[in-house]
Amino acid sequence: MKHFFMALALLAGITTFAQQQITSPDKNLVLTFALSAKGEPTYELTYKKKPVIKTSKLGIETKDVASMLDGFTIDKAETATFDETWTPVWGEEKSIRNNYNELAVTLSQKAQKGRYIRIRFRVFNDGLGFRYEFPEQPELNYFVIKEERTQFALAGDHKAFWLPGDYDTQEYSTVTSKLSEVRGKMKDAVTPNQSQTPFSPTGLQTPLMMKSQDGLYINIHEAALIDYSCMSLNLDDKNMVLESWLTPDAVGNKGYMQSPFQSPWRTVIVSDKAGDILLSRLTYNLNEPTKFKDTSWIKPVKYVGVWWEMITGKSTWAYNDLTSVKLGETDYSKTKPNGKHAANNEHVKMYIDFAAQHGFDAVLVEGWNEGWEDWFGKSKDFVFDFITPYPDFNVQELHKYAESKGVKIIMHHETSGSVRNYERWMDKAYQFMADNGYNAVKSGYVGDIIPRGEYHYGQWMINHYLYAIEKAAEYKIMVNAHEAVRPTGLARTYPNLIGNEAARGTEYESFGGNNADHTTILPFTRLVGGPMDYTPGIFQTKVNAYNPENNSYIHTTLVKQLALYVTLYSPLQMAADLPETYNKHLDAFQFIKDVAVDWDQTWVLEAEPGDYITMARKAKGKDEYFIGSITDENARTATINFDFLPKGKTFTATIYADGKDADYINNPQSYKITTMKVTSKTKLKQKLATSGGCAISIK
């Protein structure tokens, strides 16, 4: 009998010893850990008995100490269960349940005098998370990572929604294709960007969304990226195996570690229902609870801003037309203003008035400070000082004016990637904010990083982004970081991180356009790690109405822009268009004014990545509900089932819908607004135009 089973094991290919297994609380997910015959750690994951991750290897390849790849034995295997509910400071739900079964295996390598590591697995109902831990011990102190060797062996040539792997940007358009097609499509996918470093013909970013032929939705990402290099994935397209590919530093090393320490969690979210991906809070659940004692200063923000007019080219960030300036030496008061500088006192006051009139919390102002004339593309070290305004921007005067209207101004810290410079000024810059009534900052990292040789997603920069967030918290400042690393749920620990960009946003509609299906994908990819400051709300979809030389156009109908406030969750929501345009469509604008930015509950009514999303949400602490429905380039009829509403009550729904002949290219501004009474029994069949949408506010 023994021989029979051994033969079976040999037939199985990888001989496994001492298998360890745990399941999700509902038992749908089964995680198996085992060592191969060579003592390599491996794991596999099934969902409702279907393979999600086939037997995959784990390990770390080191540069200066012996690698942690094989020759392991299992010292200990400990299991645990966890079930608690916690309350986020802001979010898509009022409370979040954190329920998992855990397996922690302690492995040692005899060849390294018993040096040991730990791999911890947590299986939730919505997926798996696992990480490497390096406990403090005499045999393991400092080591340098050459590459992490975490595999995700996929069960098939899945459909994937992917971005080219890159050390510096996530602003590519998502490509939808089979994994086997990645290699052929990579060249066209790598479109030009101001800072980009693609690294492999089959390199992919995370979050990576996939759909198997047997209907499983699978998302791979990471959680709690702290003091470690950002993980991309490299696809072995012969065997359909993804492997971790970390971001190197200037000299090619991929991480500097000192025990005790741990890697971020590698996450696999899986379900047979697409909506479960959107409703998974696994990434947050794997992050540490916040230690902030007081979070009263952290509040979701609805804002307008002096921004879109510069993005479209109608106005400038810069004050004058010099091609080269030196801060502290160039006397701006003696230079000739270019007449197109948007961030001037009068114009900003107009925005403040508009914000106050329509109940917005804040006005973002970009281009307020000296240095924009040569801010980009020069590898300029001392590019901004973050505290010196242009001659036509009076900080104190505008602060008082905004305060008198009950509106805040959002600070802007564009760093140009010059990070030593930003850190040198950071305390002064944050104090300047505190002294002048600012409580939120949008930061940016446009362009190649200085120190030169570092990448946006290397350990060095990961460390910096968190340094900026932690220091901001000392000053009670909220941070919205653009061009920084994509989020990995850190906002649970640092709830003042209220936004990131880290993907292709609305600005790209002005730089040539986004695909019509772009926002039907983003919640399945980018938003899995945290909210995105997508800045929707463009009503004038033809950019040449603002700048005759720019023929880009927003690839959606006007109504789809409204729906995005529901389908693209963010605690920080911008009405990005110009007040003069909103003033022409105040009826449609009403939705943006009404929509909440913080929620008690969220439902996915229907969703298919790349095709359509219909979501409903209940405003936090109010008896108000909002529905958003969007489609891709195909017109469709959305089925909107109001059964999420509390039973036995009647509500008034205001429905913002595409006009009958609306079309995102030829007739984007065609819309109609109707009201109707609804209850939990209401079912609505709603027509959406090509790249159209529907937005409903329910009170």
Add this chain to the structure above:
Amino acid sequence: MKHFFMALALLAGITTFAQQQITSPDKNLVLTFALSAKGEPTYELTYKKKPVIKTSKLGIETKDVASMLDGFTIDKAETATFDETWTPVWGEEKSIRNNYNELAVTLSQKAQKGRYIRIRFRVFNDGLGFRYEFPEQPELNYFVIKEERTQFALAGDHKAFWLPGDYDTQEYSTVTSKLSEVRGKMKDAVTPNQSQTPFSPTGLQTPLMMKSQDGLYINIHEAALIDYSCMSLNLDDKNMVLESWLTPDAVGNKGYMQSPFQSPWRTVIVSDKAGDILLSRLTYNLNEPTKFKDTSWIKPVKYVGVWWEMITGKSTWAYNDLTSVKLGETDYSKTKPNGKHAANNEHVKMYIDFAAQHGFDAVLVEGWNEGWEDWFGKSKDFVFDFITPYPDFNVQELHKYAESKGVKIIMHHETSGSVRNYERWMDKAYQFMADNGYNAVKSGYVGDIIPRGEYHYGQWMINHYLYAIEKAAEYKIMVNAHEAVRPTGLARTYPNLIGNEAARGTEYESFGGNNADHTTILPFTRLVGGPMDYTPGIFQTKVNAYNPENNSYIHTTLVKQLALYVTLYSPLQMAADLPETYNKHLDAFQFIKDVAVDWDQTWVLEAEPGDYITMARKAKGKDEYFIGSITDENARTATINFDFLPKGKTFTATIYADGKDADYINNPQSYKITTMKVTSKTKLKQKLATSGGCAISIK
């Protein structure tokens, strides 16, 4: 006639057009500038009609714009004269004369639409300085330097006192050889160092000291190194041409420039008298006057310190024997002290008592702060915080104690090369100093630089060193920076930079030893750019008296150590040995107590680089004079002529001399002290032992 001269010009080799010429005020030096037939800028220098620099090319090779190497025409040639006397805050003289003739040539390249640069030459009686200037203009804004192409074509195979060119260290022993021998001697010259990056088999550092066969002393260096990469030299040993070789950054670029800007000055100090090299103040004269309004807080310092006992291995910097610590996480109060931690309250108080008893200004304390257990060799980012003391070092208590005795404690900021970390803590660290009575800091940059890939002498770090000095001035703090770039006269502009190491100092006597002629060379090389914190004064020359496992010994007699206080100028002078040893030789120690650290006037009585130096100095504001005389491994009789003394006055001279049978290896501590009356007519023939000296205090 015209044809005749043209023929002559052709015969001359390089056809020169529109020659420009200026001389030193005394006309001994003649600087000629001309363009070659290809429009390359060239210069040459003669001294008393002897060639110093033969026709040599100038230019900048750029990476991203057209290079500035050839195709030039001369737009303008402007001359000027300057003659003023200025007063340094501290120095070897009370006042310094700055007298030169200047030639500024403006050159443009037609192929670059008239883009122009300027080369400015200043000829002093003691040498030449020249630099490149990049005026602000539409055709020249930002550019990246690939290499500077400044040549120094030498007139012969000079004797040279050289260090291997390196991007990270100057701590090599000086090699004395002909230039033609550099290549063969390079391998042995590159001795191990904790951070080193030699770059060429014929690479050399500056200051570079040379002596021609026709008796000219020639020194090449740079002045005013600000926001530029440090220059080394690469020797073409076929043609005896040196060319500038800048320090690259992590990606191989050698400088990021924005006009208007200028390079540092390239300097050639020349004389037929060796002493003139030591008395040249050309480097300072080429730096900008200070803008500091108040310099009353900057004072020369004589100090002792808790340091040599750690260097010898008798004690430790570290508090305990852990191999890995994490600041803020490791609870030091719960660890077991190793019993050898020198920077403890009781021991420091002993040093404070000693300093007070003997009239020293300050006590340096190294190893006072958390982090020394794993501070080195781990590429550790967050290695020190500069504000958290060990459990046995009470900052406030020791501050009060020192203050009550009229003594200061000198702060120590070892950065371990982790520079982002140092900058993050710098304001807090300086404020901590101000709060606790510290007014001077010794900083250190031991180990490879973090950000990894940068070098100690690249533009990135040059910028950092000055940032630290400027910020220190805001807090009225004096800086003594070790392992930083060698000075280039910046202390004229920033007089709070009172010291650097930037060469092989006394500590190397404990790491195997310095050559017997080492300190007869240093004033001709390293000290040309500024003072060195050499930390002399070791009386117990056998290190195994302190640490039986360390058989190194100081390669000088005791008396030579006294003489160094005169021959190695520094406004910051340490009596580096242990109090217990000084207490055994209080008679000899008296010289160190008496010797001044700031001077009205300096004379070189006799000197030959690598062989001997005898100097005299007058103490600032006092009728006191001090003489120091040193020799190399050869015993000699020094001729000490007291004619520098004011005529008609009699002084009492206390003469500290090597004993009759003193010998730096076998009998280093043999000395005798005598007194005699001296006048300006006195001539003394003084015997110096092997690597011996003589020190005389005159009152």
